[in-house]
Amino acid sequence: MRMLKFLLWKELIQIYRDPSIIMILFIMPMIQLLILPLAADYEIKNINLGVVDHDHTEYSRKLVNKVVSSGYFRLKDYSPTFQQGLKAIESDKTDLILEIPPHFERDLVKENQASLFVAVDAVNGVKAGLGGAYIQRIIQGDNQDIRTQWMPEQRLNPQPVIEVTTADWYNPNMNYRVFMVPGILVMLVTMIGSSFASNNIVREKEMGTIEQINVSPIKKMQFILGKLIPFWMLALVVLTVGLLIARFVYGIVPLGHYITIYIFATIYLLAILGLGLLLSTYAQTQQQSMLVSFFVTMIFNLLSGLYTPIESMPAWAQMITRFNPVSYFIEVMRMVMLKGSGLADIKYQILALVGFAVFFNSWAILNYRKRSG
Structure with a gap:
């Protein structure tokens, strides 16, 4: 326990002495x-609209005005x-492109039907799909x-009418930031935890201090815990800062308890940091460690x-x-x-995260002596 205390103190001092960390x-x-939630928006706006009006009537002008006034389209x-x-x-x-054919108003008035043609630029599939749907x-x-x-008022409607009423639960205002900010915060905590943990043991190898640690009486579990706990503590601080930003900048207040978030985050960080340390035991240089960590976290995200x-x-x-x-x-x-x-x-x-934490950290402990000792 005393050796673990000294190792933790050493790691914290090393982090404090490096302002870049x-x-x-x-x-x-x-x-x-502060930036990502403003850019990651599921709602597509400012779609550039082109109009080809072959009719030039009151109905065609009203239709174009209604499309533009919706707020989703800009007539370009x-x-x-x-x-x-x-x-x-x-x-x-x-x-x-919205193409209004000739005789649009006449067909609509006399024949009670008319056709329109919409051509969408599908290079951006998401924008095309949503623009066409809008x-x-x-x-x-x-x-x-x-x-x-046009329909005359009737006391009894001979056609059956089905009325659908919808309600948006949990996010009634459909505010995408409420949905995106928690996920982006998880992504940031993951990237920080995995990248720093993956570089930890490799830095000892490059500095040449790993051999001194190997011949010391420090046990494998103490060494891994000494590398894991400091960044586990710092990652929880980063999570706290992120939750404060979510509350005071975006006005997102959790309906549940913060304690629930921290309990789960504690277990989650043990798993992610254990994965980073596992990658660190395999890598020989910090460049290798960073590339592998970036590859893994990119797939995860x-x-x-x-x-x-x-x-x-x-399905796969x-x-x-x-x-x-x-x-x-x-x-x-x-x-x-x-x-x-x-x-x-x-x-x-x-339960799933406990399994991940035990698996990754156990593998890191076993593999550390095998690769370095």
Whole structure:
């Protein structure tokens, strides 16, 4: 126990003497947490719209005004022919073309039906899909308004009508920041924990002090714990700073208890830091360690459900997410922050993280003597 105390003191002094570590640990995550949620927005706005109006009637003008006034589209091009409108898409001036055919108003009034053509630039698939869905919904709404205006009032409607009422639970205002900030905070804590832990033992190898540690009476478990605990403590401090930013900058107050978040984060960091130390026992240089750590954390973050729902992934990717600690923490953070879940609600995630922590740290302890001793 005394040897562990001295080793912890040595690590903390070494961190304190390196100002770059403090800056990377605290300043960079704060800046990233302030910037990333502003950029990571699921709602697409400012879609550049091109219009080709062959009708030039009151109904066509009302339709264009309704599309533009929705707030999702900006009228950037008004071409007389479709070919000219297509050139605007090819030059990246517009993202979408709404073509109104000749006799649009006449067909709508006399035949009670009319057709429209929408061409979407699908280079950006997400923007194309949402832009097409937005304009289709606006056109359907305009169509419903016209039907309501033209249909005579009837005491009894011969056509059955189904009315659907929706309610958005846990995020009633559909604020994407409430959904994204907890996940981004998990990503930042993961990157910091794994990268610093993966460089820890390698730094001892490059400095030549690993041989002195190997011949000392320090046990393997004490050595791994001495490398793990300081960054475990600092990662919890980073998590605290992130939660303060979420509360006072974005106004995100968890419906659950902060204690639930910290209990799960404690176990999670043991698993992530154990993985970083495991990678460090295999690497011979800090460059190797950083590259491998970046590769692993990138896969973890992309398959975590932060940007893409896990349910929409292929079956093989969903299987991989079961072995991804980051996906469990993001799920728990959103459950506690948005749903107010407690420890009883996340017991399966806790058991999974305990398994990851035991597995990675045990492997690191066993592999340390094998590779270095």
